[in-house]
Amino acid sequence: MANKKKKSSALDVKESLEAAKFIVENAKDVTINKENIKHFRTALKIFCNENRENRENSEIFLNAFFRPEDYPDFTEKTVDWLFVFHTLNFSLFYPKGTKQWQAGDSDGYNALSFAIKRAIDEKKPLWDPKYYSKLTESELKHIFRSDDGETTIPLLNKRRMILHEVGNVLLKKYKGTFKNCVKKAKYNQDKLVKLLFDEFEPYRDEAKYKNKTVRLYTKANSLIKDIWACYKKKNMFHLNEEKMMSTIFIDYRSPIVLFYFGILTYSDKLLRKFTNNNQPLKHGDREELEIRACSLIAVNEIFEQIKVEWNQINPEYDRCISIIIDNFLLLYIAEYFHKYVYMYDQYPFHYITSVHY
Template sequence: MQSPFACVYLSANDIMDPAATTSFMAESCKRVKFNREKLDSVVQLILKGVQEGACHQNYAANVLHTYNEVKLSFIKSLDRYFFVNCISFSFWKNPLSGGPKFMVKGPDGNVHKGSRAVMIRINQLIRCGIPFTASSLSCMPFEVFQFLMTDRRGAVLPMIEERWQIIRDAAATLDQKFAGHFYNCIKYANFNSAELLTLLLENFPRFRDITIYEGRKVSFLLRAQLLILGVAQLFKENNHKIGFMLDQEQLRISSSCRSVQMFRFYGLLVPSPEIEERMQKDDLFAYGEPDEVEMRAMSNYCVEEIKREVNRRLQLLGKPKITSVEVDAIVHKDRYERVSRLQRGQILFPKVRSALH
């Protein structure tokens, strides 16, 4: 099956894809190291997750469309998923800013934050009859968007103006080029992940998670990959007559600040003392600066090394291999269920304010 990174946009612009970026930077990182001594303990955790069936649970638990308790047609569900991805970034709350964090109670009775809260909020709006379409979003005033994306306690998402501008621009592009529906983007891309990635990068700047490291153009494309992964899942769940072509093996989706947080917590990812000091002081990291880029790349590398060792042991047991996506799912589950409940000082992460991841 064709790699999603066989992408014309990347090759035409001499940009390393996320897999190549991970390999290149594993050899080049100066400020962040991989601690192989901690690998076995993390591998044991992942194997335990495999044994408990975590790999057989739908990965969509970490992809936003599982929170779609409001049922829509296939085409409208793709639109909803696309728009949620457009405004899913940088949810952490500045502890000095005061005021509550944006959180929304879901249909499960639990209070959610981050991307989950955004999806649940959008579903609430749809249930109330508020159109969440390209035509409505492309001309929505900022004051209306801000009001709609405010929780019951008056908390608003950080970077709310940037989110409004991004979703307006994306909606306008859908309207002008793709007859108002994300499905038409996928159709135009011949239901192929590599062609869809090219289309996203060409038409939607929000997904250009690309920077320069030591003179080389490197990419992480975190949100574009998550969008494509969710598209593949939606096609599968809806038994669409045309399959969506995606080689999940190729994905590298562990470059978020929360993934960095987890691998630092496990002791696999070791930042320099200078970076540790910056995190302790709650310094703001700039998108694309060397410290930030190295941590993201090393986070992806951690997943690849975990996967390699887990699969070696599974092969000895005569059991099927797992993918990087499944490793990431188990790590995410561990963060959500266990690590996020620890004291803040134990779970430091690099704070970045960027619309790109």
């Protein structure tokens, strides 16, 4: 690919929460309204009470991230399947007024998950770099065929190029499996973030903001938490909850929920841009960075505000509040916006052209 490899040891770099806080402090078009978090907390309590009534649901929402039904069970192939899924989980929507790509009667990352699972069920080893590093455009188009037979997944050829690139890295350096990347990182989240950044271009989530290099590691964080879920029963993968950021951008529509609750506020200029301009934002654009950083810090603020209160109810919540918040945001999109409001018309949605999330 065109981008030259950048080493993660670069100087004068702000990373993760530090980078997000720096962007929020200097943001021009996106702000966080902490006063409105109380409305979010009320809705979150209702969500938790509803799930606690069902013991099975309670165990799930306390201990695992909600993911599409087409996510695999834990097998020898799961980590490699997840690597392909997260690598391809980017730019899944077309601008407003354009027919959206759908698969399995879903759009976005649910459609992506369905299409990959469908391919595996059809005996296409999409977890194996020996297979996907040689996929042709027509083969990939068939894998991601739409329900209507007309629309195609956005950036199809770009996805093929990325699969070839990451597949060749795995074949040349990691004996053809992403599990060896996890082992090289010694099952440690920080080391795996750095390995992903150094080895695979789609995970180099780096941009310039106010003359500073900022890295939010959005795609890497989502992949790592899913890998943690795979290894959790074996207690092998070391996840530092204090350092991990929210995985809400596994579906980058999540800021719409924060906007709906009034936690995120957009400037009139930005609202007009979303209303009157279908030109997608690009990775590293100032507005794109501000939306992402403010969303991440807003979720962190929600976590801090409810932590003390919830610990008085049940001390075990301290370890799972971030999981609950992420689950609520993702399910709110599915349960509210898809059923009652067609979000693309009613709410400002930042279409993005990026391979990084």
